[in-house]
Amino acid sequence: MEELKNIPARGTKRPGRRMLFWGAAMVLFVSVVLLLSFSNEVAHPGTIKLPDGSYLRIVKISYGTQHSCSFDPRPGSERARAYLASHLPRPLAKYIRLAQPPAIASGQGTNPYLAVFTVRQYAQAKTLVRLRAELVGDRGELMQPPIEAIGVWQAWTNGTVRNLNYWAALQFPAEPKRIFMRFYDSTSSNNKPLAVFSFSNPAPR
Secondary structure, eight states, rough: OOOOOOOOOOOOOOOHHHHHHHHHHHHHHHHHHHHTTTTTGGGSSOOEEEETOOOEEEEEEEEEEEEEEEEEESSTTTHHHHHHHHHSOOOHHTTTTTTOOOOOEEEEEEEEEEEEEEEEEEETOOOOOEEEEEEEESSSOEEEEEEEOOEEEEETTTEEEEEEEEEEOOOSSSSSSSEEEEEEEEOOOOOOEEEEEEEESSOOO
């Protein structure tokens, strides 16, 4: 007796390589659109434009004796790429270079202290204002003598420079509920801040 075979009826087609190709192409297209939508660093929430044309934002705040911060070196795509890397098949994520390790900054001390990590973006030919920062409590009290950034990482992408900086506030009380971090031109006597960020006090009470 002749063995019966599962032969598709005429007019029907099995899903083949063409369908798989178009499916992969669609996933890749959506991935590229998401990456481009997050590629503008200056449009990132919480970014402040400084008078020298650079853009400043806080990427992490922590309190303790050990601090670390990872930051994606490519422009403004860390959130989208992290999302895509966790949802796409690993071979595809690797093919579109989602798995590149980030830049990492770290610091440690004997006593707990506040650490603030910032990213500053600017055109390569720009002359930058040197920044200093002050921490002020919600009642206007000065909580930390002026501090300057510790440069820990820098990258160039298509004429744009991004700096990852580390600010350490060693004399830091836990009383205020909200902190204001004011940035000034360290070479000027003008007391008007160039940028002000506010955040909840991370120190335990």
